[in-house]
Amino acid sequence: MKRSGIPYAAAGIIALVVLAGFSYKGGIFVNQNWSEEQKSLIASLSLDALPALPADPSNRVADDPRAAELGKALFNDRRLSANGKVACATCHLPDRQFQDGTPLGHGVGQTNRRTMPISGTAHAPFLFWDGRKDSQWAQALGPLESAVEHGSDRTALARQVAVHYRRDYERLFGPLPELTSLPDHASPEGNSAAKSAWPNMTEGEREAVNRVFANIGKAIAAFERTIKPRETRFDRYARSLQAGTAPNNGLSETEIAGLAIFIGKGNCINCHNGPLLTDNHFHNTGVPTVEGLPKDTGRALGALQVKNDPFNCRGRYSDAAPPDCTELNFMVSEGDELLRAYKPPSLRNVALRPPYMHAGQFRSLDEVVRHYNKAPPAPAGHSELEPLNLNDREVQALQAFLATLSEED
């Protein structure tokens, strides 16, 4: 009988492992005896670690419930769009984590990027995939006058507020300016008719309209601040682990194995860290380009845009003192690392919202994980990824763990 040498090899490996004192903890059959370091990493991802809502010094009505109420009405108001059919809630669907489940957003036209979820963005120093805005209120302004989203303009928006929300607006922000003598449609952004009307207004008129425009954003931001992440199965597991009670309660062996990969050999935690599972920075992960979309340089352009945005934290429409604008004051605004770098979104509810990446490049979490496992070169710039060499079971375990980050109704 021919006998294999494999048992001998296996015995040899075991002997060597024992001799070297080597213990392989990242394997698929992970034991649940987490090290102190692993426990600490798991606790850092838990919702219990989420700090109180940070103040937004750039928005003095950020925590005013009346502003949140007005903001909620504006968020859902289709009259703020060029065709009367598009509200913020058209793409940020409240019953779908405030996103739309499509690769690209569809407002008046089609955007070039995937709609981002809103929950927890009050904690984000920079908004949008490329961070071209530095507050929730400044972010809310972008789509309003984007030709493919609301397609509106600043004078039209100010008029809508005057007609439908005058009382609520004025008790928060003071009297609206006189609008009757202004062009129906005027804005420095958006469609060409509005753009050509804007320079014909006096500086005082432009300033007054800009202020109403900014205040619309501030009210919407006050509403968006109330959209917060809720507890998940992972959070309950993390809490019981910290408390030392029934650490396996609630997560399957496969999900726990996925968690071990997430905080270990998967390197996921490098960028998806903290209780919102994002580092709020920008990373090139070699995500492919999409045929038919314009050239997209990601953070390289976004950094320049936020620096020069008249509605940023240092701008005249901000309520902050410039030294309070630390994120903007100390941001990295140039360098190779910014090219095709995008913000890692929060992974809370990630399994519930395919497709993935900044232009919906991947249809499923399986495609996402396999992309990270393979780590292909970036179409431009330099990918930060290294191949992970995860086997199929590990790829599946990681996906199983990601599904534990979903909120349950």
Add this chain to the structure above:
Amino acid sequence: MTRRQILKSRLLWAAPLALITMVGLGAAAKMRSPLPENLDLSLTRYSDAGVYETRLDTDMNPVSIGAMHVFTVTLKTRDGRPVEKAALTIDGGMPQHGHGLPTTPRVTADLGGGRYRVEGIKFNMPGWWTVTVHATSGAGSDETTFNLKL
């Protein structure tokens, strides 16, 4: 072949197979980038060429991920005299990842007595970070690198 010869031949190729597997496991461990052993985490250090003794005071202990930090740098000559009016620049990054800090810190106040306030320091990942203070004064130009474990 005798039984003994068979056993010998099996052991002969079993040993390299085991070694190859070990190397593989070692490579996997390396990819996960454990912290180097004996990383010097002291926050008072001499600069590379020995011109300065540099101290870094952090605003929280342990230093946390994601927060915008304000550190204080204290610069002395080797014989303990404070170095006033030095020009400082600060950078850093993750040696194992090949990237820099996510922010651009800078000195925002000369606090006197060789002390300088540095704002805009942020660390966005767990792991080994370095912060390097480049100092230029009448005593010379030199740099001091600190290790931080987050």
